[in-house]
Amino acid sequence: MITTLLIITFIIGFIIIRLSRMAKNGQNKTSLNNQRKNSDSQLKFIDIDHQLPRRNFALCPLELNGGGGQVGKTTTTKKLVIIFGWLFAQDRHLDKYRKLYLDLGFDVLTIRTDLIQLLFPTFGSQIMMLKLIEFIRKNQNQYNQYIVHAFSVGVYVMGESLVLMKQNRNKDVRDILRKQWKGVIIDSAVDVNEGPIGLAKATTTNFLLQILIIILISFYYIINYPLATRHYLESSRQIHINPYNCPSLAFISKDDPMVNHDDHIKTFEKHRNNGLIAIVKSWNQSQHVAHYLKYPDEYRSILIKFLDNVM
Template structure:
């Protein structure tokens, strides 16, 4: 079933005869300013999943289960979570459960991460939070790649956690792509996992060239320390090519080629010096050229990974509109008339 869904997604992407990047307006309805999205229907279109707008619900508490310092699971289900196992989905329901892989930014505060997690648990989705430390980033084989292995282990242990949405912030994009590198390196074992992915959201994504700026700004707000850390990281990238830089480059290739091969939504800002509009454009134009559906939103006056905190309602509306476009949620107009 999921292989069929994956094939449908690829067919819809490749059927496009022109790029489908959409810059949405700041107030509903969210429509294209230059292009029209093609509405595709077929007898094989998957049924709607029970996801609803967080704007229409009261905030619910969620439960969590921490597997390691890098990986934690969240759900709004009231069913007690099993212990000593990663098998969450089958314990919570006999049916498929949509899952969001939330790849966090460096030094993110837990209270901020939980806002993103709650956005999805309020929609009825489970969330797997993945975060790495600066040391994990600088020592990929002992840090970021260990976290990537844990993500793949979780997906294997929970085959009914499907479909899967990726939501990555800042260097979380790199962490996610480390998982993609591992899938390609052992495709016989991991390749079938790709069938479950249906969409990706990148918020302030950072490529290898943005690591010196991104890490230095994440560690401190002191301009002098930022400059010194940046100089060190530039030196580190030059001298530690075989132990670190080569891994960043391999992950970057996966991002630029859209290894997931699913529709994408990109958030960035006109004043973000870490994830610049130009840096994002290099990536999404490559995806557009291959015919993949791409949606973008450039926020005005919003700092790095602060778009949700500053524009919460519009951010949630953009996310929900994207989920509707990829068939992951019922159209909001239907929800509004049924409540």
């Protein structure tokens, strides 16, 4: 049974990945040269795990990038923001968020998950989250305040870390974060139910390809429940219950088809009723993961006010 599931999973996953690559190649064909010019970040990074490429897991230290008011200070502990990027996020897109946090005195750890790592969580996203847990363990004397900023399907990846930290072997990291995790910001969060639509729209603007990908991923959910879907559901549950009672801020829009707007409102109302800081900023019109681009001053102001309250 497991062997059959693995074979079917591989076949469907392979088809989805091939469709994704075909769609992305088609979209990028006319502007490939411009993308090559703009694809690399202008910031300085440290590769912190030789088993993962910088695209997936990289640290952008404050000292190397001249950001914020902490430059030149001799503090022994620092602040870290962990950014979980959206699917296909490029450096030139993420840099505006990195620079924002660098200016606020944070080191920036960026985690990006590829499509294959999302489709096969036990061999992909969960392995990356074990790397994150180990990073926190190794650097517990380096950082004394943590913030998480997760985008789109990156919110699911963050949820995988919550699941893994329930294990007894990770109790030490769980205890660290109970004291030092100061807040979580989610931007355009895609939950498991919106996953097929979110992945399809992130992959291509071709309507027929979107429909095909939605059908394939929905079937993938059904046939691959033991190996993938149950992990998506458990990650979603951990995010909804907020096991660390962490202050939270959500950026969403009412016209984003990849986001369950009403679910955000209800979840955050529940957290507020439990005495937690839970803020939702909802715009009437704003594209998926493009709120900062459209409303930069308002986005930055709300974010900084939230950080001032929780730090």
